[in-house]
Amino acid sequence: MIGIEKLSLTLSGIPVLRDVSLDIAAGRTLGLVGESGSGKSMTALSIMRLLPHGAQMRGKVHLEDRELNELSERQMCAVRGAEIGMIFQEPMTALNPVQTIGDQVAETLLVHGTASRSEARAIARERLARVGLVPERFPLDRYPHELSGGQRQRVCIALAIALRPKLLIADEPTTALDVTTQAQILDLIRELVREEEMACLFITHDLAVVSEMADEIAVMKAGAVVERAPTATLLREMRHPYTRALFDASRHQPERASAKSEAPLLEVRGAVRDYTLRRQRLFGPRPSFRAVDGVSFAVKRGESLGLVGESGCGKSTLTRAILGLEAFQGGEILLDGQPVSTRMPAELRRRMQVVFQDPYGSFNPRHRVARLLTEPFHLTGRPPDLKERIGEALENVGLASSDRDKFPHEFSGGQRQRIAIARALITRPELIILDEAVSALDVSIRAQIMDLLADLQGRFGLSYLFIAHDLTVVRAITDRVLVMQAGRIVEEGETQAVFSAPTDSYTRALLDAAPALPAA
16 A cells, blocks of 8 residues: 655755655554654655655655655645545644634545535534544534543544545554543554555554554664564564664663652642533523542652543642642642642742643743743742752753753753753752653653652652553552542552552553553
C-alpha cells in the first residue's frame, strides 16, 4: 500500500532523515519508535509532503502505483485526507474550537467535493457513530470543549477516516489519555485497520503500546532506521544496542532511598467539591455534579504517593484544591497542621509547589529561564539571595547556572522538564505535586527524570504527590498508591501490594487495560 525508498531530508542543510526505507501492506500496522528528535514525525510529514520552508527531500514515496513526490501541490491536496489520513497527538489543538464536531467531519468531504452538504452531514453522522460517538448521546452540534479527551480523540479519528483513506498515520494518538480510554482508542484503530483494509503507520514512544498494537516495529535513531522486524521477533532478539537501550529504559526503576517518616505532611479530610450544571429547562432547578466525594488521605514526610484514575474521576479538582487554587464545599486540607485555602499565607504557599505535564505550555516563551524560575516568588515575595537561588536550582536539576539567560525554545523536552522542576525547587518546598510530569517524555528521557526526582527526594527530604495515568511510572516511583473513581478513593495501599493483588474491581480493570511489555 505504501512504500518509502531511501528517503532523506535536510532542513537548512542539516540532515534530519537518512536513507529511510519502509513499506506497509494493506490491513497491517507498522510501529515506528524512537526518542524525540529521531525523525519519526518528520517521516510522517514527508509522506504527506507537509514540510517546513527550506526542506529538501530525496528518495521515493509510493502510494500503491503512484510516486507522491512527483505530484504537484494541487494533486497532493487531493491525496491528503482522501487517501492519507492522519491522527494527531493533541486533539484539542487539532480540532477547531469554534466549529461543531459534525461540521468538522463533514468539511473533509466538502473540501474534496465527494458529497453535497446534506450527504456530508449524513456521512459525518455515520463516521462519528462508527468511532463510538452515537448521535443520540453526541449530537453533531457539540463543540470540542464539550467532550472529554478520549471523545475528542474519537472525533479526530472520524476526521481521519471520513473518506476511507488507504493509509492511516497515527502520531502519538494516546499519549495524553488514561489507560482505559487508551485501550478503547487502540482497539478502535485496530478494528478500523482490519475492517477498512488500511495500512497504518503508528508512531509512539510507548513501547508497551507498540508491542501490543503493531504487526512490525521499526526503530529510528538520528534519522535512520536501525532495526526492523516483526513485533515478536524484535521483542525477542533486539539485535541493535539502541533497541535494547530503549526497552531497558522503559522498564527502568530508579534507586530510591527510604527516608519517609510516619508524620503526615499533607492531610485531606472529607473533601467535597460540587459543581453547578446548566438548567435542563428554562425555569427548572440547576442540577449539580459532585466531582470530589468525601476524599480523605495523608502524604507522609519524605513519601511518594501516587494518585491514579480515569479522566474525569476528580484528580485535577482535588489537585487544584490542595494547591489552594479552588475552594471545597466540605472537609479540610492541612499542610503541616495549617489549613490550606485560596487565601493561605505566603509562607504556607511557598512550602508546596507543582510540576505540570507540558513545561512548554506552562512557560512564557518570551521570558528567559531566570524570570521563569522566579515566578513562584510573585506570590511569596522576592528573597534577598535570588540570584544564588536561580543558579542553585538549575545545578540541582543537572543544568548549568549559565542557562539562566536562555529562552525555553533553546532546550530539549527533557531539559524543559528539568527547568520546570527547578522552578518548583526554587522556593525550597516540602511537598511537590507532579501532575503527569513524565507522560509526554520518551522512555530514555523519562528514565532520567525519574532518577532526578528520586535523587532530589533523597537529598532534600521532599514529599511527592504523583498524579499519573501511566501505571508503569507510578509503580516504579511511589511508596503508596490511591485509586480514584467517580470522586471517591476506592482503593489504597502499598504500591506493590495494590498492583500485585488489587481488591477492587475498578483497580483490576485499570491494570488489565494498561499495556505491558513482555518479560525481558
